[in-house]
Amino acid sequence: MKQKLKNTNILSTVLSIVIAVLLGCLLILLVSDEPLSAIKSLLVLPLSNTFYMNNIINKVTPLILVGLSASVAFRTGLFNMGVQGQFYIGAFMTAIAGNYLTGLPKGLHIAVVFLAAVCGGVIYATVAGALKAYFNINEVVTTLMLNYIATLVTSGMTNSYFRDPDSGGVIRMRYIPEYLEFKEISSLITAHAGILIALAMVVLVYFLMKHSVLGYRMETVGQNKVFAQYGGLNIKLITIFCFAVSGGLSGLAGSVEVLGIHRSFFDDFASGMGGDGLIIALLASNHPAGVLLISFFFAYLKVGGQIMQQNTDVSRELVLIIQVIMIMLISSRMLTPYLNKRKFAKEVKKNG
Amino acid sequence: MDTDIQNVIEMKDMYKIYPNGTVANSGVNFCVKKGEIHALVGENGAGKTTLMKVLFGLEEKTKGAVYISGKEVNFKSPKEAIANGMGMVHQEFMLVPSYTVAQNIALGNEKTKKIFCDRKSEKEQMEKISKQFGLAADFDEPVYRLSVGAKQRIEILKVLYNNAKIIILDEPTAVLTPQETEELFCSLRLMVKDGYTIVLITHKIKEVMDISDSVTVLRNGQTIKTLKTGETNPDEITRLMIGRQLKPKRERVECKDGKTIFEVSHLNVMDRRGALKVRDMSFAIKAGEIFGIAGVEGNGQSELIDAIIGFLKPSSGRIFYNGKDITGISTSDFRKESIGYIPDDRNLRGSSLTQSVAENFIICSHNSGKFNKGPYLNWKEVRKDARDLIAEYEIKADSETALVGSMSGGNVQKVIVAREISKKPNLLIACQPTRGVDISSIEYIHNKIIEQRNEGTAVLLISAELTEIMGLSDKIGMLYNGELVAVRDNDDSVTENEIGKYILNGRQNPSGTEE
Numbered sequence: 001m002k003q004k005l006k007n008t009n010i011l012s013t014v015l016s017i018v019i020a021v022l023l024g025c026l027l028i029l030l031v032s033d034e035p036l037s038a039i040k041s042l043l044v045l046p047l048s049n050t051f052y053m054n055n056i057i058n059k060v061t062p063l064i065l066v067g068l069s070a071s072v073a074f075r076t077g078l079f080n081m082g083v084q085g086q087f088y089i090g091a092f093m094t095a096i097a098g099n100y101l102t103g104l105p106k107g108l109h110i111a112v113v114f115l116a117a118v119c120g121g122v123i124y125a126t127v128a129g130a131l132k133a134y135f136n137i138n139e140v141v142t143t144l145m146l147n148y149i150a151t152l153v154t155s156g157m158t159n160s161y162f163r164d165p166d167s168g169g170v171i172r173m174r175y176i177p178e179y180l181e182f183k184e185i186s187s188l189i190t191a192h193a194g195i196l197i198a199l200a201m202v203v204l205v206y207f208l209m210k211h212s213v214l215g216y217r218m219e220t221v222g223q224n225k226v227f228a229q230y231g232g233l234n235i236k237l238i239t240i241f242c243f244a245v246s247g248g249l250s251g252l253a254g255s256v257e258v259l260g261i262h263r264s265f266f267d268d269f270a271s272g273m274g275g276d277g278l279i280i281a282l283l284a285s286n287h288p289a290g291v292l293l294i295s296f297f298f299a300y301l302k303v304g305g306q307i308m309q310q311n312t313d314v315s316r317e318l319v320l321i322i323q324v325i326m327i328m329l330i331s332s333r334m335l336t337p338y339l340n341k342r343k344f345a346k347e348v349k350k351n352g
Numbered sequence: 353m354d355t356d357i358q359n360v361i362e363m364k365d366m367y368k369i370y371p372n373g374t375v376a377n378s379g380v381n382f383c384v385k386k387g388e389i390h391a392l393v394g395e396n397g398a399g400k401t402t403l404m405k406v407l408f409g410l411e412e413k414t415k416g417a418v419y420i421s422g423k424e425v426n427f428k429s430p431k432e433a434i435a436n437g438m439g440m441v442h443q444e445f446m447l448v449p450s451y452t453v454a455q456n457i458a459l460g461n462e463k464t465k466k467i468f469c470d471r472k473s474e475k476e477q478m479e480k481i482s483k484q485f486g487l488a489a490d491f492d493e494p495v496y497r498l499s500v501g502a503k504q505r506i507e508i509l510k511v512l513y514n515n516a517k518i519i520i521l522d523e524p525t526a527v528l529t530p531q532e533t534e535e536l537f538c539s540l541r542l543m544v545k546d547g548y549t550i551v552l553i554t555h556k557i558k559e560v561m562d563i564s565d566s567v568t569v570l571r572n573g574q575t576i577k578t579l580k581t582g583e584t585n586p587d588e589i590t591r592l593m594i595g596r597q598l599k600p601k602r603e604r605v606e607c608k609d610g611k612t613i614f615e616v617s618h619l620n621v622m623d624r625r626g627a628l629k630v631r632d633m634s635f636a637i638k639a640g641e642i643f644g645i646a647g648v649e650g651n652g653q654s655e656l657i658d659a660i661i662g663f664l665k666p667s668s669g670r671i672f673y674n675g676k677d678i679t680g681i682s683t684s685d686f687r688k689e690s691i692g693y694i695p696d697d698r699n700l701r702g703s704s705l706t707q708s709v710a711e712n713f714i715i716c717s718h719n720s721g722k723f724n725k726g727p728y729l730n731w732k733e734v735r736k737d738a739r740d741l742i743a744e745y746e747i748k749a750d751s752e753t754a755l756v757g758s759m760s761g762g763n764v765q766k767v768i769v770a771r772e773i774s775k776k777p778n779l780l781i782a783c784q785p786t787r788g789v790d791i792s793s794i795e796y797i798h799n800k801i802i803e804q805r806n807e808g809t810a811v812l813l814i815s816a817e818l819t820e821i822m823g824l825s826d827k828i829g830m831l832y833n834g835e836l837v838a839v840r841d842n843d844d845s846v847t848e849n850e851i852g853k854y855i856l857n858g859r860q861n862p863s864g865t866e867e
Contacts, residue, residue, distance in 0.1 A: 216711070216714070216718055219711075220704060224707070227703060228704075228715070230683065230695060232684040232687030
């Protein structure tokens, strides 16, 4: 039965994606003077040369990490809306540690930079986790509020104490030393090495969720908290642990973006990242492999959108429309099990 | 045709298939004669309630014909049914708590004098009905202050006030004590004498024998047989209901002088709002002994259990397990002991409906080393173990990965029982272990509990079902208002009536009547 459910899930997700893309194409037909070229740019060109393909890989890297971050929390029945904030903290810490701990040996410095970013994300998320665990303060509210704090504090700091005097009109920190930057993977795959970290995390999170004691506990808490509590699970610890893992992944995503792409912290440089993470987790039904696929699809559309904007009269915001249609289709599908569950609960009540 | 005993209700070849594909009725025939008490029996899910809902216009039939007093009808809503002289008392009461009894009874059918409500003539009529059928009620009392039994009387009064001649009662005694049940039956007999027709939905065979004139047995959505009650016996009805003979109850082995496994001494527990719910409670359970606590729900049972399992901190008193003081233990530590606990709320506390059977089995054992190597959880092992348990405990599940929520109540309860008993507990705490489950599962669970006792487990049984308490316990504690008002050895001298009096009145007035 569970297997069946999974299959229909995958089927309806694929179907939703196809429908959304078709509707997107329809929209292009309506608004564009050169619809065929636009559609080709959006859907075919991203795979036409290695430059675009590497571009996709670079785009997919942070998406995978923030998607995993959100899905870990969702799976435990918690809403980490603070992916964005944790991402900025991770990126900020990377830039700080990269710029200001330069006295260290190079190898150690790389390790410290990562550690700083991950710890930043972990600690920042744990604040919300602890408030939830010990005072039952709604994590949606706290994480959203913490997003503002993270965005504004990093922005303020970058604008004042840590601003690169040579940055001209751009609000950013100094560029980090070159040896910290991610290298290109090979002469053919010119994408940065961050993708390897992201893929490793997919495997790790998969193991955590599907094959570990902790994963079982997290899922049980997510499915029925009272049952978990009655079974002797420590809900407080699991809640905090879940936020820590989620925050750590978001922090890592921020770090990878700085080390691989931007080489510095720019003020509010990736404002849609948190939202993308949440949506990817939602569309992937919180499954790590699903996160990988959906992230790839998102990255593909992003690159396709860019090409379309360069080559034709359609702006890349069209990609947003496709994404939104997809979300609507998939979340309406998600209502079905919810409705079934309610119906079931009613039945139980009726028949005792 | 004999006009005197014509069929007031006749349902022919009824089918009801729900939109989700559940077949509730498939070819039910159901006839009720005028002026009789007709029992409609069957296990949970046999289709009794659905059939009555179709009759009352709450559900639309898929196929079939319904005749009321010989006239074909097709009620689209309860309103039409009521207009045709039908009335239904549901399992859950449908009263407005803040209204008075009189307002509740008149609701929807107010008498008017010009534009005003004529409360006086309403009340006169109510009092007349109340006196005629022995349904006592205080008409000016707000409903929220009434006991469950009184609320049910109000529901019946309401039906009578609406001029119903055919009255359907859905499991009316599920919430009543033996005394209240007897009172209800007296009223029903009076009503029948007066020409009313009553359909009684129940799964308690004793009641069928006590009060009904005829009985229709449903099984799997079909009519098995309609019988005259006088011409049948409880065994036959049971056999028809479950389709086979009940297994004999497992023999009890006498356990001599087991050592004390569990002890509660002078325990006081307050609920979260600070009201004292368990008062100075003391009892001890030996190995191989079942200690049953009888009591109407809400008399401190849940607070006692919560204190034992570590959900609530007792305000004073001690709890000992195997001589060890476990007062105020955390739930995590409590669940690590070899204590089995079957909670009363099976869908929330007892199981996780959206997870698989296998996942439900390992809630306490997933970290015991049996299924895990450090942080790695071996699902292969978990599933193998789950398959074994499913077979051993005769659980009906598609597979070990089937969601618990897709299973029937009896099977969910079996999953819980299997999990807790497979722990090989020294102490088993069972709260309402058979509430709302079908007869076969009740039989199975009871036998499992006795089997545990025979193997030397101490059992704490908490139940509102007196037959269960009396059928299983070695000792019975009677709980009233958080106090154990009496503790008796369960021998032949203990009667249901005596227990009923204690749990209704406490020790002050064991011979008095309610209120």
